[in-house]
């Protein structure tokens with residue numbers, strides 16, 4: 001297949017420092033987890049071809065630095081992104097509270113032309129949990145996020161599922177992804193997915 | 205035989221007890237007696253050497269520096285030759301006689317003999333120095349190590365404690381390159397450095413009991429020496445010397461800041477804390493070797509970063525400073541690392557780590573102009589993927605064709621980290637160190653030169669891939685350019701690949717001067733300032749801070765016209781860029797007089 005015919009989609013990962021953006025991406029790309037990654041400076045860029053059913057897309061993943069001052073650099077690459085994955089850490093209330101700012105940044109730059117996806121990472125840290133699943137869901141609904149999931153990049157939990165859901169929001173896969181009407185109901189039923197999706201049909 | 209003289213004593217003496225000269229330690233609170241025992245056993249041909257190294261502390265040291273000298277690393281590396289000492293020892297010794305770094309291993313004599321024929325082989329590594337090879341006549345001021353087998357570092361870790369294998373380089377590639385090429389190069393270069401010192405009548409940094417290290421005066425020759433690499437174990441001293449550390453050093457201030465940081469409660473503290481273990485997770489010295497025991501290096505890193513945040517509130521802590529300090533600490537004491545950070549963030553990379561990162565935008569604008577001038581095909585490609593027709597129309601608003609300086613193309617976010625982290629993580633370690641050598645000697649214009657060199661190499665890669673992909677010639681998309689810019693530099697384990705580009709006289713940018721860079725920065729800052737003003741009028745937030753920094757970067761606001769950004773020649777035509785730039789300086793001077 002000629003690479004130029006392949007549809008390409010930009011996905012930006014945003015969220016506070018240390019919530020696990022790099023880990024999530026690394027889990028998806030290489031299916032590995034290290035307890036430490038070097039901090040991300042500026043942005044990191046990765047791309048991956050994803051197959052779903054008989055269709056193929058190329059995802060561009062943009063990993064960002066979380067420190068506040070880097071935000072001034074970010075708008076230029078949010079600009080033509082299709083999907084914004086905003087990550088918080090379920091064991092950090094603060095990272096959850098700061099979600100609003102990130103979402104606002106995205107909306108300023110992209111208006112409604114972007115699929116917002118909220119992810120509560122590190123859900124393996126059950127003892128340290130500070131943000132409940134319900135709070136996460138509520139926030140996602142309030143912001144009109146199309147996807148909400150809790151993940152653990154450490155255990156690999158829900159990571160593939162996350163990317164599969166993202167793919168399903170893209171035009172190529174829309175038919176497959178449609179699960180009813182518009183709006184909140186498009187939020188895929190997490191509980192069902194949680195129990196089944198470790199492997200799914202995603203052949204990535 | 206000649207090679208014996210190359211070995212620093214501490215690396216190969218069978219067993220030595222090093223007492224640290226008290227006067228070198230005066231700036232630190234240290235235990236009154238501290239001895240290092242370095243044991244090496246069972247050295248016989250064809251066998252691995254077993255080494256162990258530990259410090260004995262005869263007295264408790266005082267408070268903040270209490271946990272000096274634990275040789276945790278040795279335990280982990282086993283028979284490896286790597287760390288001879290820990291960071292703290294290193295700091296205490298101010299890089300004399302003890303080193304974190306394993307030097308060269310011991311070369312065998314064949315390698316030495318070959319060397320005669322190697323002159324002029326490659327540009328950066330081997331091109332000729334005038335000195336004849338007369339080891340026998342010279343008496344370098346370091347002790348003769350005993351004869352031993354060539355030491356080959358078979359471990360997973362390199363001589364600085366970094367894991368050899370990365371996502372871009374296999375250990376095998378690393379070992380092959382290091383043993384066959386770089387180690388001989390390093391040995392050869394060190395011998396030349398020793399000769400250079402001896403000719404200049406100076407004692408080398410290896411000299412025992414030397415109170416103050418001096419380097420030869422700057423010259424074209426010394427610059428060439430630096431470009432070919434400073435001996436690893438001299439780097440700490442050399443960087444300090446060339447960056448003029450003594451000029452900024454305020455005796456005792458660092459210690460004071462460390463004490464004061466005890467009650468520092470900025471929000472940066474949390475950010476620093478989270479980055480400590482994410483600095484060099486792949487380096488032995490930064491890794492916890494024992495559950496719950498924090499490595500010395502991590503503690504040093506924390507102290508320096510917090511002290512700096514306290515000292516320089518306009519920067520505080522910015523991610524990437526952790527890498528810079530981390531690398532410095534492998535080569536010098538905490539105090540010196542601190543002052544080097546002051547120099548790097550203030551003089552060498554102005555504004556790059558400030559709260560609004562405006563210096564990043566300026567540096568990337570400068571790079572764009574550099575590309576436009578010297579690597580035009582890359583400039584065009586970046587423009588093509590970054591701006592569509594519409595945004596080019598936007599340009600009409602300011603009407604000057606410099607919209608790309610106001611809205612830095614997203615690709616340049618990748619190259620931003622080249623500057624912010626001074627190539628740590630963007631280039632392999634040994635290559636990064638070579639860049640650092642030159643940066644301190646040649647000033648920040650070297651950052652531009654090396655970036656342009658990288659783009660030259662990337663350009664070649666693109667051409668190569670385009671011709672192999674036959675029909676789709678110009679069809680290289682944003683993603684591919686992005687990944688090349690981001691990933692290709694990581695594969696450059698052999699510094700000569702990169703340094704050959706800069707050594708090639710064809711590349712006119714080699715003639716750029718620091719003045720050219722300063723001018724260009726000012727030009728970009730001014731262009732960006734126009735934008736900020738506009739944005740401010742449109743009442744967009746965030747414009748005011750940008751403005752302040754731009755103002756600061758802009759010394760003479762009215763001076764700059766479009767033709768004057770520093771390195772715009774009527775290109776091609778083989779015109780000498782140096783001459784042209786002189787020309788420009790004249791014009792500028794004349795204008796300034798008016």
Ligand SMILES: Nc1nc2c(ncn2[C@@H]2O[C@H](COP(=O)(O)OP(=O)(O)O)[C@@H](O)[C@H]2O)c(=O)[nH]1
Pocket residue numbers: 015016017018019020021022023024034035036037038039040066121122123124125151152153154155482
């Ligand atoms: N327990 C746990 N730790 C995680 C998880 N994901 C990331 N981490 C840890 O959180 C820290 C920050 O991760 P990183 O991916 O660098 O965060 P980023 O700053 O958002 O890119 C690292 O120490 C990771 O090991 C997770 O799912 N579970």
Ligand SMILES: [Mg+2]
Pocket residue numbers: 021022023038039040063064065
């Ligand atoms: Mg990261």
